[in-house]
Amino acid sequence: MAGHQKEKVTQDEVHQNQILRELYLRELRTQKLYTMYHVNPLSKVHTIARKPMSWHDNLEEPEDVRFLNLIHHAAQEPRKKYPETQTESQEIGWDTEPLVNPERNDRRMNHFRVYNDITLYKAKMWSLGEDDRHK
DSSP states (O other), rough: OOOOOOOOOOOOOHHHHHHHHHHHHHHHHHOOOOOOOOTTTTOOOOOOOOTOOOOSSSSSSOOOOOHHHEEEEEEEOOHOSSSSSSSGGGGTTTTOOOOSSSOTTTTTTOOOOOHHHHHHHHHHHHTTTTTTTTT
């Protein structure tokens, strides 16, 4: 046989409470409450950034024109930044000008719905729910 299993001893609530109390007191002995804080002299001190929206911090700094131009250039859409596509996925929709001049009065390209008396009547009947479209 590999090993004998020991029988588990069922503990009562008083015994469990005593174990938890001893564990709690042992943890409290090792804890120390710090109320005085200081900077660790062995670690490097990092400067804390100023608040970006405070008005008194931004008074002495002039604006950096080169940085602003760089930010505005990065925010532009790709068609304004580059003369041609940079990736294959940009090729879809790069040329948005229509190939044919969209004249609305040219009857060859524009087929509008024209309602006569009978077609207007039938369209109204279909919108009200008449179900004889395919007869």
